[in-house]
Amino acid sequence: MRKGFTMKSKKLFGVGAVVLALLLAGCASSKSDSASSTVKDFPTEDVAMNISWWGDQEAPGAKKWLNDTMALYTKAHPNITFTEVLQTTEGLMPAFAAAAAAKAGPDIQYFWGGIYAQQPGWDGNIVPISDYLSAEELSHYTNAQVEEGFQGKIWTAPWYVNPSFPLLVRKDILAANKLTTPKTWDELLKVCDVLSAKKITTIAGGVKDGWFGAWIYSMLGAQSISSQKEVISAVVGDTKFTDPNMAGWWTALADSKKHKCWNDDINSLELYQAQQRFVEGKAAMTITAGPDAPNFVKKAGGDDVAEIVAIPAWSDGPFAGKMGTSSQTLGVTSWSKYPQVAADFIAFGHTTERLNAWFADTGSLPADDRFDLTQVTSASTAALFAAALDGAPYLENFIPAQLDTDAIFKNVQLILKGTITPEQAAADTEATMEKIRKSDRKVVDNFTAWSK
Template sequence: MKSRIISLSLTIAMVLTACQSSHVTKMPRNKPEVQTLSWVHHFDEEGARKWLEIGTQQFSKQDPSYSFALTGVDGGNYLSLLRTWAISGNMPDMYMIDNLDTAMDFIRSGYAMDLSKQPFLAQIDERYLSGVKSNDGRIWALPIDVNGAGVIYNKETFAKAGIQEPPKTWQQFLEACEALQKVGITPIAAGYKDAWTISWDIAADMLVNQYAANPTWIADIEAGKTSFKNNQIHFKEILQRFGDRLKYVNKNPFETDWNQAQMLLAEGKAGMIINGTWTVDGVKSKNPRSNLGLFAFPYSSDPQKAIFGLKSTGGIVVNPKSPHKEAALRTLELFATQQMGQIFQTNKKALSVIKGLPKDFDPTYIELDSTYIQTGKTYDWSSIYIDFVSQDLQKVFLNAITKFIIDPTHNVDACIQELDQAFNRNRRASK
């Protein structure tokens, strides 16, 4: 009997061991395949790219089933490349736009999702939704920042040249250029090797004049309703001012690219850059100790007309034809949070459109806020263009302005005549 009990005990022990072994060696389930979201942008500045990387990494940490392929494209070729992808049906899951009106072809082609009913839009300051809203009230992008057009200057170079405060009139601007030049500092940094910077070098002057005279001037020129010679927004005077200040730019501007131009300002070798507020990020990425300021382009003899252009148009678009559109919407939800807004301001050195964020994240913007925003010396250029919607006409415009820059006499009348003739030829050819 004892031997039988021992035998039975051993049998039970062997069965239990087998069951336990079977449990331990069970094959684990396969991990879900990681899906990749493609996101195309044109950010050149290190801070903007870092904001994208931090946000997408945070999303992937929350949902490991998704990763991101971030692709940066040169700003000058960005829209053309997107249109090529749209024609071939290879649009990314997410992409950026700068201006809603210039991106309407993507909306008509079904490559932009209507975001109007998305709850995360409640996190956005309502003032900055107009730039992503079509006439029918639908919202097509998540806006991200408030962009400005003006003059970015190095405060240390101004102090070295004895300039007490930013110029408020055109004459004071020219005097500042002379003062900088006298102490061996290039007054204005220009990176015309990147053609898009040419448009932005005259943008601050063009925008404020369009705002004052005719906000639809670009569209009217494009449609043939007016001409450059008509001088509706004082385009002749804008060109004249541009020609007058070209003698103050760095040598060989067409051999200098945008990064090199920013480096000139970062190192104190140049005093100013006339461009967008994103320049602050670009310059501080190269030299974090850069002491920068912003001031309105002083196109007039009246200091009261020195107002700073601010707007928020464009932003992040979701492709509704994407197989990952739900994940893309959740990505937008993350990027609309205050946390990501703070990361944006800290890294990109730009004003976020998200509610409740402070403006003291950078000394440059503290000054902008106190000098212009709080005093009401700003204008909204959300509905004003600096570029022509037609890529052919934009090329014609840039070619004519390039010739104007190269021409040692900077002949204003010849440039205007060439522009009108070239635009008329293009319109006739397109009919």
């Protein structure tokens, strides 16, 4: 596998061989080359399909939905049976790396959007979903063209939308301190000043494992660009990550550190560890995965106590004050013997009944514009969905994974420790990207082709 599809953390590689055994044990698909773009007749022989996936972690209830969907599909097609392996967050990509190396394993594979769906296509490990589903069908799948489109093809099928990422606000804590939900960056910094003076955490977070740093980059970095193509331009070297539109967000982040917006132990906690403090009323705000945000509001006490908003605007760019939008996706592996069955199953998940069931089971937004939004009754959930459908590009999905791990993760941690300046963070990001360009020319070629 090429460096561009490195793991979100280098430690992730170690579990790949273990997880491959689980994949192969549950999979009856034989090794084969990718099918042609002409859909074959639906098979009449017994077919065993395997799904390797992630998502119940951020959209609780997804496992129930998937099990029900597999059972319903088998009821309609008795010769088709399924097994599924729910991967851990750290195991998802190593498992696929091991399967791709063996050219055996899942027929259907879960991918985050953008580069995490593009790179396996560039590497020949998945076939375009657009070879098996019609353009009309795919036109309904949220973010399919923006994140998964490549030179007229669409690699993977969006499954559900991940609003990226909402700021959860406890109105009760703010009101008790004579504050209101901030709308601008300056207002947020003033809230931080007031609460920190009273030893109250404004925003609870954790960057020990790096992931939250990428969230912060995407939320703040998008505010000073007008298109994701500006990010790709910096990736290929036409512009630089030290340019004002690429680097300004580092200053905003440093200002949040200066005004004590974060919990003091943010560098000692992992991504999800600090969020419980919001539920317990020990922090006024937190940031979480969009699909799980409505559940956090419920745990905190409901819409009367908490609300879901976009991170306040520090810039006047077209995406300032907007939430990012990304779709988590399902793809068909290049070694699957039955790609047409895999694609048909994915499309079955987009039928009206299954779209409604997804919302009922998870409370999150299916990635399909045919979903009836009138069934959403919670004000905070409705606002979240509306923000996601009119959102900003999720920047982490438009940079090489290695840049994420080697520059974004690290420099966010260092800014929040107060050990480097915004200028140093931007310079290191540019230097890291230059090293990646020199070590793997295909990064430039692939990203250039993607931008067209």
